[in-house]
C-alpha cells in the first residue's frame with residue numbers, strides 16, 4: 324500500500340462510523356497529515372451537522388495550526404461545493420490553505436459531480452483523485468446507486484434449508500439461528516426500507532422491526548398485485564429511500580431478479596432439510612460471490628452482479 328492508500332484506508336475506517344447517523348448523507352472520513360504525522364481526523368457523524376472535513380480541521384490542536392500550510396487532507400469523498408445544511412467544504416479547505424488534497428472518489432450528487440475538486444484546483448492547490456476509488460464507492464454503494472440509477476440499492480435476502488426449500492409445505496420455517504437473526508436485525512437498522520410480498524404479509528404478518536440490535540426501524544413496504552414493481556421502486560426513489568431489503572417469498576424475489584432490480588443477494592443456508600415445500604428462488608446467472616461466512620450450523624453467502 325502506498326502512503327496515500329494507507330491514509331485513505333483510515334478515512335474509510337472513520338467514515339464507516341457514520342453508518343446510522345449520516346444518512347441520507349454519504350459516510351465520509353477525513354485525515355489531515357503534516358510531516359508524516361496525523362494532526363487531525365474526523366468523519367460525518369450526523370446529517371445536518373459538520374461534514375468530515377469540518378470535524379477534521381476542528382480536531383487540529385492550536386499548536387499544530389501552523390503546519391496546515393504544508394499539510395495534506397485526505398477525504399474519502401469529494402469535498403462539497405454547494406450550500407446545503409452547512410457551507411461548502413471546498414471553501415473551508417481553500418481558506419485553511421493546505422498544500423494538497425487527496426480525494427477517494429467523485430461525488431455523484433448532481434450539485435457536486437467534480438465541482439468541489441475543480442474549485443480547489445483553481446486556487447492552485449494540488450488535488451489527487453481516485454485513491455482507493457472502488458473501496459470508497461463501495462462504502463457508499465447505497466448513496467451511489469440512489470444518485471446514479473435513481474432507485475434504492477436493493478438487497479434480496481432469503482433463508483433456505485440444506486436441500487433448497489424456503490418453507491415446509493407452505494408453512495414458515497425457522498431457519499436462522501440466534502447469531503444470524505442478530506445480523507438480520509443489524510441489516511434492518513442500516514437500511515432504509517424493507518419489503519415483503521403480499522403472500523408473506525398475509526401468511527406470516529412479519530414485524531420487520533429491529534429487536535435484536537439497536538437502531539431505527541426500516542420503512543415497511545408490501546408489494547401487492549395492484550402495485551407494479553417499477554412504480555413501487557419509483558415511489559421509493561421519490562421518498563428518498565436509498566436502500567431496500569427484500570424479504571419476500573419465491574415469487575417476489577423472482578420478479579425483482581427478472582426485472583434486473585437487485586444489487587446484492589444474501590442467501591442463508593441452514594443444516595435442516597424438509598421433504599416438501601417452496602423451492603428457493605433461482606440465483607441469476609450473472610452473479611459473483613462476494614463473501615461466504617459460517618455462523619454455527621448456518622452459512623451466509625453474499626452475491627453481487629458479475630462485471631459484464
Ligand SMILES: [Zn+2]
Nearest residue numbers: 374402403412
Ligand atoms: Zn462538505
